[in-house]
Amino acid sequence: MRKPVVLITGAGGEIGHGLIARLAAAGDKPIITLDLSPLDPDISRHVLREFTGSILDTGLLERILAEFEIDTVFHLAALLSTRSEFTPTTAHQVNVEGTLQLLEFSQREAESHGRTVTFLYPSSIAAYGLPDLETKAAAGRVREDDYNLPTTMYGCNKLYCEQLGRYYAKHYKQLAAEPQAGRVDFRCVRFPGLISALTVPSGGTSDYAPEMIHAAAQGEPYACFVRPDTRIPFMAMPDGVEALLTLAAAPRARLTRSAYNLGAFNPSADEVRAEVLRAFPDAAITWVTDVKRQGIVDSWPADVDDTAARRDWGFAPRYDFERAFHEYLIPTIRARYGR
Ligand code: AKB
Helix, strand or coil: CCCEEEEEECCCCHHHHHHHHHHHHHCCCCEEEEECCCCCHHHHCCCCEEEECCCCCHHHHHHHHHHCEEEEEEECCCCCHHHHHHCHHHHHHHHHHHHHHHHHHHHHHHHHHCCEEEEEEEEEHHHCCCCCHHHHHHHCEECCCCCCCCCCHHHHHHHHHHHHHHHHHHCCCCCCCCCCCCEEEEEEEEECEEECCCCCCCCCCCCHHHHHHHHHHCCCCEEECCCCCCECCEEEHHHHHHHHHHHHHCCHHHCCCCEEECCCECCEHHHHHHHHHHHCCCCCEEECCCHHHHHHHHCCCCEECCHHHHHHHCCCCCCCHHHHHHHHHHHHHHHHHCC
């Protein structure tokens, strides 16, 4: 009998790095991956089988389906918010059609083995759209169902795929004569900006915080593209990875929502700069606002209400702002760049 495996799409990205390391350390299930580019050797050594290709390649998905019994999918592949604004139709293809393919793939996998496939989906604070700074200031900690009017293609894609996942989990082929032999158990988190000490993000709009830290650690100047008072929620990558794993393992009966807000700390860009300067006093960080990217970040909430995640499945980030910098980011980054 084939052993169930975990499939990770977009495995070579920021979240994939940490997730593969954690899953491999737990050693519960073999990991297979799908990414457009070959994986870094430091993560590929943890993987049973690495597929290089697109989530839109149905032939490739068929091959994976035929060869492996998949019981959990972490669907991480996506084009982020800034990148998506330059190529909105490609973003829609990857972010929406790609997710639809993966949901359909998981449904078929569930039916052919007569059981549930757990599907983990990272959505984003980009699913929100606050109309102006006054509303943003007054809104405070935004709840999942409020201000769902995203202004970006990426945000629209994420919000719609949250609904698509809920459809597959609860209403898939609701008019069929017979019930389906298996189903997709869709579970989704809305991530804030994620900050990793190991990888520099690309194509996002919350990237100013991680870019500032990595530039300072490498002794490079950095011109921050948002105003000093800009405030959105962030999270240290290990807490993001832990959240995905905790949600994946949570008893289904405890989950009252399909998409959960997650927050950890929400410094202003100026507070991030001050913390970076404490660690790297010579850092040259200036402000050169990109008005258009600023508009995107201004439409995202200053903070999120993550009560449901804490209550339903015990979400509890280890790193607040202080600990994220002094126990995770700065020491790991120093070791990485030898400074
Ligand atoms: C982005 O900036 O696009 C992402 C996100 C907030 O989802 N980091």
